[in-house]
Amino acid sequence: MTISRAGQRRRAKGAPVWEEPPSLLGQAGKSTVLTAVVLAVVVPLWTVVVTSLSSREAINDAGGLVIIPRDFDISAYRILFAGGQVAWALWTSVLVTVIGTAVSLVVTVLAAYALSRPGTIGHRGMLFYFLLTFLIYPGLVPSYLVVTGLGMKDSIWALIAPSAVSVFNLVVVRAFFQGIPQELTDSARLDGAGDFRILTRIMLPLSKAVVAVVGLFYAVGYWNIWFTAVLYIDDNNKSPIQRVLQTYILAGQTPQFSGTQTTLPPTLSIKMAIVMVTIAPIVLVYPFIQRHFIKGVITGAVKG
Amino acid sequence: MSLRARLRREWMLLVMMAPAALLLLVFHYIPTLGNVVAFQDYDPFAGDNPLQAFLHSPFVGFGNFRALFGDPLFWDALWNTLSITAFQLVFFFPLPILLAILFNSVLSGRLRAFIQTVVYLPHFFSWVLVVTIFVQMIGGAGLLSQQLRQAGFGGLDIMTNPDTFILLITAEAVWKDAGWGMIIFLAALSTIDSTLYEQSAVDGAGRWRRLWHITLPGLRPVIVLLLILRLGEALSVGFEQFLLQRDAVGSQAAEVLDTFIYYQSIATGNYGYGTAAGLFKAALGLLLILAANKVAHLLGERGVYSTS
Numbered sequence: 162m163t164i165s166r167a168g169q170r171r172r173a174k175g176a177p178v179w180e181e182p183p184s185l186l187g188q189a190g191k192s193t194v195l196t197a198v199v200l201a202v203v204v205p206l207w208t209v210v211v212t213s214l215s216s217r218e219a220i221n222d223a224g225g226l227v228i229i230p231r232d233f234d235i236s237a238y239r240i241l242f243a244g245g246q247v248a249w250a251l252w253t254s255v256l257v258t259v260i261g262t263a264v265s266l267v268v269t270v271l272a273a274y275a276l277s278r279p280g281t282i283g284h285r286g287m288l289f290y291f292l293l294t295f296l297i298y299p300g301l302v303p304s305y306l307v308v309t310g311l312g313m314k315d316s317i318w319a320l321i322a323p324s325a326v327s328v329f330n331l332v333v334v335r336a337f338f339q340g341i342p343q344e345l346t347d348s349a350r351l352d353g354a355g356d357f358r359i360l361t362r363i364m365l366p367l368s369k370a371v372v373a374v375v376g377l378f379y380a381v382g383y384w385n386i387w388f389t390a391v392l393y394i395d396d397n398n399k400s401p402i403q404r405v406l407q408t409y410i411l412a413g414q415t416p417q418f419s420g421t422q423t424t425l426p427p428t429l430s431i432k433m434a435i436v437m438v439t440i441a442p443i444v445l446v447y448p449f450i451q452r453h454f455i456k457g458v459i460t461g462a463v464k465g
Numbered sequence: 466m467s468l469r470a471r472l473r474r475e476w477m478l479l480v481m482m483a484p485a486a487l488l489l490l491v492f493h494y495i496p497t498l499g500n501v502v503a504f505q506d507y508d509p510f511a512g513d514n515p516l517q518a519f520l521h522s523p524f525v526g527f528g529n530f531r532a533l534f535g536d537p538l539f540w541d542a543l544w545n546t547l548s549i550t551a552f553q554l555v556f557f558f559p560l561p562i563l564l565a566i567l568f569n570s571v572l573s574g575r576l577r578a579f580i581q582t583v584v585y586l587p588h589f590f591s592w593v594l595v596v597t598i599f600v601q602m603i604g605g606a607g608l609l610s611q612q613l614r615q616a617g618f619g620g621l622d623i624m625t626n627p628d629t630f631i632l633l634i635t636a637e638a639v640w641k642d643a644g645w646g647m648i649i650f651l652a653a654l655s656t657i658d659s660t661l662y663e664q665s666a667v668d669g670a671g672r673w674r675r676l677w678h679i680t681l682p683g684l685r686p687v688i689v690l691l692l693i694l695r696l697g698e699a700l701s702v703g704f705e706q707f708l709l710q711r712d713a714v715g716s717q718a719a720e721v722l723d724t725f726i727y728y729q730s731i732a733t734g735n736y737g738y739g740t741a742a743g744l745f746k747a748a749l750g751l752l753l754i755l756a757a758n759k760v761a762h763l764l765g766e767r768g769v770y771s772t773s
Contacts, residue, residue: 177659179666191567198564199583201640205598208608225611226601272485275478282468282475287482294493296751300743301723302730303499307492310515323492326485356477385591388705392731403593410597411709436597443589448582454648 204228206440213237213433220429237434246397247405247435253317254384254402258442261321261383266376268326273334274360294328305392319393320386320401327382330375337371338364370453377450384442406439503529503741509734522737529741539742541717542725549702549721550695552631557638558695561646562688566680568647569654584644592705595641599633600624624710627718634706649687657683689766697754700746722746 208226215227216234241247275281276288304323313319341364349359365372387403394400400408408414410432505522506529512518533539564584571577587595603609603621610620623633661679670678704723711719720728726746730739 177663179663181666181672191570194567195571195580198644199580202583202587202644205602209598209601223611224615225606226608228608268484268488271481275481278475278478281478282471283479287486290486291489294489296754297497298747299493299496300500300740300747301726302736302740302743303496303502304492305731306499306502306515306519306736307496311491312514322488325492326488328489331485356475356481360481381589385589385594387591387593388708403591406591406597407593407709411593411600433601436594436601439594440590444586447586447589451582451585454585 206444209433209436209440213430213437215430217430225429226433234430237430240431241434241438246400247402247409247438249398250400250402250405251438253399254386257317257320257386257401258380258383260317261325262376262380264321265325265327265330265379266372269331269334269375269379270360270365270372272326273331274338274356274364276331277335277338278356291328291331308393314393315396315399316393317399320389321383323389324382324386327379330378334368334371334375337368341367373450374453377447380446381443402439406435410435500740500744500747502737503744505529505737507736507740509736525737529737530745532738533741533745538720539725542720542722543700545718546700546702546721549631549634550699553635553638553702554695556635557643558692560639560643562650562684564643565647565650565654566676569651584647586644587641588645590641592641592703592709595637596706596709599637599640625713627714630710630714630718634703634710637706638703649691650684653684653687654680686766689761689764693754693757693761696757697750699753700750 208228211230212220212227214230214233214235214237215223216232216236219227219231219234222231272291276284276291278284308314308319308323313322345363346359349363354362385403386401387407390401390404394404499519502519502522504524504526505519506525507518507522509515509518511521568577568580571580590598601607604624605620605622607621607624614620623629626633657679662675665675665679700722702721702723704721704727707719707721707724708727711724716724716728722742723746726739726742729742730736
């Protein structure tokens with residue numbers, strides 16, 4: 162019996178025995194595509210990091226953005242954090258994100274729990290009330306009139322309150338609560354526990370994954386707020402970081418820094434440092450929550 | 466059990482719902498009623514606050530809508546919106562499916578985790594950030610132009626060229642969301658019974674036949690679901706992405722319904738007119754989602770919601 166060349170090629174470890182060994186062309190094509198996809202994300206981010214940490218000379222020699230790091234210069238970050246508009250914007254964004262996420266999570270989890278108990282008073286009606294928001298939405302101008310009418314202009318609550326409840330997130334959490342076996346809550350109820358106790362002592366400890374994912378969704382939403390700030394925040398000192406990114410990087414205005422030094426580093430490295438501080442919180446938090454995505458996203462997508 | 470007895474037992478649930486219900490009332494349902502402004506010649510200075518102004522503004526019937534339907538700029542924006550939706554249905558929608566199938570054949574756990582972490586990441590970036598990164602990479606003064614100039618070629622103008630704008634915004638959307646879009650198809654792929662593959666392989670079905678007869682039918686419910694959702698959103702192609710780049714390429718190419726509504730209302734003070742455009746968009750959007758759902762039911766799929 163002769164063994165063909167194709168037969169000699171080893172199957173990948175873990176591949177089922179009935180599967181044909183992969184063809185060379187197929188393998189090469191697959192690797193190329195996946196490498197290209199990964200590089201499309203990694204290369205821009207790499208360039209931004211390296212340029213933000215480069216000296217004026219390195220940037221001049223490269224003729225702009227730096228791909229291969231030549232030196233290590235943190236003066237751009239020093240200037241950003243010394244004070245001025247970028248530092249203020251970071252503070253505003255941190256405030257909005259922390260307060261907003263906390264408010265959103267509390268409100269969402271409470272309502273999701275209440276809506277996960279079928280057969281209670283007004284259950285069907287309230288469920289309809291929440292889900293109807295998917296089909297009927299107000300539009301830009303009426304929302305603007307209500308928010309300004311409530312006197313929320315130039316307040317960070319204008320950035321938080323209108324988007325505090327995401328019914329999508331609510332449905333995801335509710336679906337997860339409904340998947341928790343009824344016996345657990347029934348026995349707690351027999352022991353005399355009320356709904357609030359059942360939620361905090363039984364449901365929440367079992368739902369850490371979904372709360373983490375929904376919390377990330379909310380936090381990212383608040384961190385990324387841009388247009389809402391264009392609408393409601395006129396005061397430059399209350400602008401969130403995305404607004405700074407847009408006016409100083411995209412529109413090309415020059416930000417004000419306190420403690421201006423005589424030897425300014427190249428503005429390109431400052432620009433890239435601003436991009437970096439916008440990216441950093443997302444890149445730092447997201448990998449820890451990513452492993453829960455399938456659980457969190459899919460329960461909602463399937464049941465909702 | 467009497468209502469009183471039930472209330473005594475379940476009042477806590479109503480209290481728990483209250484904050485979310487109240488927020489939706491104030492920031493969703495009351496503004497929805499506020500669409501009445503579409504039938505007004507709304508004057509923001511007719512009162513001290515929007516409510517007073519609303520009460521003192523004259524009603525004009527369907528005047529705003531008549532003006533809207535006679536406005537060539539509105540039809541341009543509608544046409545741009547629908548063209549972009551159609552274009553992205555062909556060149557964006559299938560990508561997450563293909564990517565998921567390709568990715569699913571990667572077996573090494575570590576490599577899978579790494580690729581997933583990287584490709585999901587841009588989904589969490591704001592549009593400001595995505596556009597900034599594109600400007601820095603392929604803009605006229607960006608990395609690629611910089612390399613091309615050093616090699617003796619000219620720079621790129623893709624960030625400012627209205628003729629290729631549809632390609633640009635689709636590329637941005639792909640960069641941001643194609644990886645993330647994969648997640649739901651990966652979940653669907655993991656629910657396909659693996660013995661089906663084994664049996665058909667034993668019966669002599671090759672790689673491509675298994676893909677066609679097992680994988681794609683397994684993904685069909687999810688594909689239909691996402692297609693319905695996309696069609697229901699046919700009039701929304703993204704707002705911030707267009708607002709951010711409208712100045713760079715001009716309104717001829719970058720004006721979509723959402724930017725039209727903004728520029729015709731809050732940006733210029735013509736509130737009644739912009740509200741009419743917004744109400745038209747919302748009503749048509751509602752019809753679209755109901756119609757798409759109906760079609761899905763007729764085709765025997767589950768759809769987004771059932772009427773039971």
